[in-house]
Amino acid sequence: MGASGSVDLVIRAGRIHALSADQAVYRSIAIRGDTIVALAPDAGGLNRLAGTGARVIDDDSLTWLPAFYDTHNHLLEATRNARFVPVNRARSIAEMVALIREQAARTPAGRWIQTSNAWHEQKLAEGRLPTAQELDQATRDHPVLVRRGGHMAVLNTRGLDDAGITPSTPDPPGGKLGRRPDGTLDGMLEGGAQYALVHVPPAPIGEQIAGLEASCRRFTAAGIGTVRDPVVSPDGLRLYQAAAIAGRLDLRVRPLLLVFPDGPVEKRIAGIHGLGTVSGAGDDWVKVWGLKFVLDGGPEGGALEQPYASDPTFTGHLNWDPQDLFEVMNAAVAAGWRVATHAIGDRAVRTVLDVYERVLAANSTLAAGTFVIEHAFLADRVQRARAIRMGVHITVQHALLHALGASLIRLWGPERTRPIMPVKAWLEEGAELSAGTDYPIGFYEPLRTVWGMMTRQTESVGVQGPEYAIDRETAFRLAIVAGAKLSAEDERLGPLRGGRLADLVAFRGDPLTCPVDQLRELEPVLTIVGGRAVFDPEGILSATASARGSNV
Numbered sequence: 001m002g003a004s005g006s007v008d009l010v011i012r013a014g015r016i017h018a019l020s021a022d023q024a025v026y027r028s029i030a031i032r033g034d035t036i037v038a039l040a041p042d043a044g045g046l047n048r049l050a051g052t053g054a055r056v057i058d059d060d061s062l063t064w065l066p067a068f069y070d071t072h073n074h075l076l077e078a079t080r081n082a083r084f085v086p087v088n089r090a091r092s093i094a095e096m097v098a099l100i101r102e103q104a105a106r107t108p109a110g111r112w113i114q115t116s117n118a119w120h121e122q123k124l125a126e127g128r129l130p131t132a133q134e135l136d137q138a139t140r141d142h143p144v145l146v147r148r149g150g151h152m153a154v155l156n157t158r159g160l161d162d163a164g165i166t167p168s169t170p171d172p173p174g175g176k177l178g179r180r181p182d183g184t185l186d187g188m189l190e191g192g193a194q195y196a197l198v199h200v201p202p203a204p205i206g207e208q209i210a211g212l213e214a215s216c217r218r219f220t221a222a223g224i225g226t227v228r229d230p231v232v233s234p235d236g237l238r239l240y241q242a243a244a245i246a247g248r249l250d251l252r253v254r255p256l257l258l259v260f261p262d263g264p265v266e267k268r269i270a271g272i273h274g275l276g277t278v279s280g281a282g283d284d285w286v287k288v289w290g291l292k293f294v295l296d297g298g299p300e301g302g303a304l305e306q307p308y309a310s311d312p313t314f315t316g317h318l319n320w321d322p323q324d325l326f327e328v329m330n331a332a333v334a335a336g337w338r339v340a341t342h343a344i345g346d347r348a349v350r351t352v353l354d355v356y357e358r359v360l361a362a363n364s365t366l367a368a369g370t371f372v373i374e375h376a377f378l379a380d381r382v383q384r385a386r387a388i389r390m391g392v393h394i395t396v397q398h399a400l401l402h403a404l405g406a407s408l409i410r411l412w413g414p415e416r417t418r419p420i421m422p423v424k425a426w427l428e429e430g431a432e433l434s435a436g437t438d439y440p441i442g443f444y445e446p447l448r449t450v451w452g453m454m455t456r457q458t459e460s461v462g463v464q465g466p467e468y469a470i471d472r473e474t475a476f477r478l479a480i481v482a483g484a485k486l487s488a489e490d491e492r493l494g495p496l497r498g499g500r501l502a503d504l505v506a507f508r509g510d511p512l513t514c515p516v517d518q519l520r521e522l523e524p525v526l527t528i529v530g531g532r533a534v535f536d537p538e539g540i541l542s543a544t545a546s547a548r549g550s551n552v
């Protein structure tokens with residue numbers, strides 16, 4: 001990349017960590033438009049490029065890194081949550097009902113009321129989900145959908161009626177309706193039931209874009225430059241595109257389009273061909289990652305080889321028939337799609353590897369990086385070796401173990417909680433890994449992800465599986481540069497170098513050397529995505545505008 005000619009921005013700093021394999025540390029970086037032009041090991045090394053028009057950030061108290069890439073972050077879900085009833089504030093079912101009642105008072109009768117899904121019943125005095133009858137105490141005039149995480153939901157009676165769910169409604173594929181011993185409904189929807197049976201009309205597009213902008217601001221304030229959104233509908237993809245076209249998308253998005261496990265296989269395949277897009281389509285802002293399959297449930301429904309600790313008659317569930325999954329994936333990869341599969345239980349991990357093996361055998365010329373497993377909570381040495389042999393990329397999310405550790409111990413038992421996401425073993429054995437959060441289930445701050453992978457600390461059940469902790473440099477690489485490979489964008493994202501996108505985050509204090517526990521509190525002071533400040537509360541970059549031309 002030619003480094004001559006004028007540039008738009010020169011940064012001189014205490015340290016600029018490129019996060020390259022050679023652990024290069026620079027003191028200055030030059031940016032033109034949205035792209036890095038050059039880096040230099042000394043602060044004055046790029047002065048010749050500053051020219052007359054360049055802005056200069058000259059602050060050796062700052063440490064810079066490439067912006068974070070969260071490879072599993074439900075950005076659209078977070079956006080919806082921001083508009084919904086914040087039941088995460090409730091500490092009892094009565095408080096939850098009161099919050100929904102307040103919203104009902106402001107909402108025309110008959111219109112759907114939804115709650116944020118970013119909460120957990122562990123935090124409620126009752127330690128359980130509410131029932132339809134309890135939600136009826138908030139309102140009988142509005143259908144209410146209380147979502148919890150991605151795999152559980154509860155409807156009130158009016159919601160069951162409006163969704164057309166009756167005691168004679170069969171359980172949909174990959175999901176279950178909660179029933180009392182007498183067969184009547186308690187309002188609970190487990191697994192994919194909420195997606196298969198409940199259809200709430202979307203908000204106007206302008207409102208949705210404003211919501212998306214607000215949630216992007218929270219993520220850029222944490223230093224995130226790119227998120228891979230693991231569950232997106234065609235409407236969701238259009239929302240991302242509309243926001244990008246309007247210039248109102250401040251971070252890069254890599255959407256995964258969800259494939260449902262219902263209907264005849266030919267129809268599911270036709271649905272994929274009818275999406276009108278394919279992996280890699282788009283631009284640097286919105287680029288389609290691939291397809292998403294959800295093979296098992298969350299901690300309540302993950303498919304285990306051995307029965308649950310909480311229920312000796314239950315081993316979780318597979319949402320897909322393996323033969324159907326093979327046929328659909330086989331058609332998808334032949335059409336150029338990358339595929340990612342949610343699998344948390346050991347039985348789900350084994351099953352998806354069986355399917356990947358068959359798809360691989362049937363398609364000899366697949367691009368590297370075609371197959372991904374999301375989470376892969378339980379993967380022993382045998383399954384790890386299979387995944388590595390097939391080149392399957394694994395995305396890990398310490399935030400899940402952090403938030404769900406107590407539930408997992410109760411449901412799966414302590415022996416199956418300790419080795420969840422064995423990051424160190426995966427890496428030592430040669431796996432391709434990248435890190436994310438699965439927000440909104442747990443936290444979204446990427447420095448907490450780094451801290452978590454270094455400590456294996458959880459919210460309420462202490463350290464789990466300390467032998468799977470990794471060193472800081474590796475943790476940073478998983479949280480920042482590993483995503484570039486996952487989305488086949490090594491040319492544009494990854495360790496800092498000329499020709500790559502100018503996505504950077506600055507800290508006062510060096511996250512690569514500060515005490516480990518400080519990583520939980522350290523916050524960025526400036527985030528730049530595509531050469532533009534997207535988070536700059538101190539006005540560091542805007543202050544350079546007045547100095548334009550005077551810093552030669």
Ligand SMILES: [Zn+2]
Nearest residue numbers: 072150230438
């Ligand atoms: Zn997820």
